[in-house]
């Protein structure tokens with residue numbers, strides 16, 4: 293079952309080849325493979341569309357999502373945030389860096405940005421409501437947020453949520469070859485408010501100050517690729533969920549939210 297070590301890029305490309313050989317009923321645009329391969333272009337388009345000048349990438353860790361040369365024209369500042377100073381230390385030096393807890397006190401960042409985004413951060417925060425409220429506070433009126441996150445109740449994430457962290461890490465390192473402690477470490481995940489669209493969830497975003505919110509979900513995942521029987525069952529479940537439009541079994545979501553404009557008296 294233990295997979296050969298390889299780079300993340302090799303792993304992702306191998307999954308695409310595998311999917312071409314075993315086509316699924318899930319259209320490419322609704323698949324997690326589409327989300328992973330297109331998220332960078334989609335975030336860049338959202339930034340350009342909103343005319344973003346000051347960006348913050350939350351929970352950026354050691355791998356800033358955009359290389360300096362990929363940052364869309366018109367952007368004046370690009371700040372990397374993380375709670376862990378050591379993670380930010382490992383990121384290239386030529387970025388603005390801000391060490392803080394996205395669920396903590398952040399008065400000094402209030403209204404500083406017009407675009408805030410994250411990739412694989414939301415599942416790690418202890419309280420999703422405080423996280424989204426704080427993101428909204430960091431934004432200027434009309435500012436936008438974009439989060440790419442895994443969601444419950446996709447089976448691998450339910451398993452990750454339920455298992456003790458040490459065991460979940462051991463399993464992940466065994467079945468996903470590009471995950472290694474030194475290059476792509478695992479962080480404990482809580483999945484607070486990481487869900488598909490529901491009235492309650494949309495209301496939460498509005499209560500914390502966002503005017504418009506959309507949650508787009510993507511089906512399927514690659515976690516069980518090295519465990520054939522489980523992989524088949526999981527793929528079947530994703531296909532049934534897709535056919536029945538049951539988004540609560542999707543694997544990933546793009547959350548797009550826009551802060552209300554300031555009210556004129």
Ligand SMILES: C[S@@+](CC[C@H](N)C(=O)[O-])C[C@H]1O[C@@H](n2cnc3c(N)ncnc32)[C@H](O)[C@@H]1O
Nearest residue numbers: 351352353355374375376379393394411412416
């Ligand atoms: C799974 S990594 C994702 C890193 C990067 N975004 C990526 O996609 O490669 C999660 C990151 O979120 C950071 N993080 C976790 N909780 C945080 C919090 N409350 N505030 C800010 N960053 C946090 C971790 O230190 C870690 O660097």
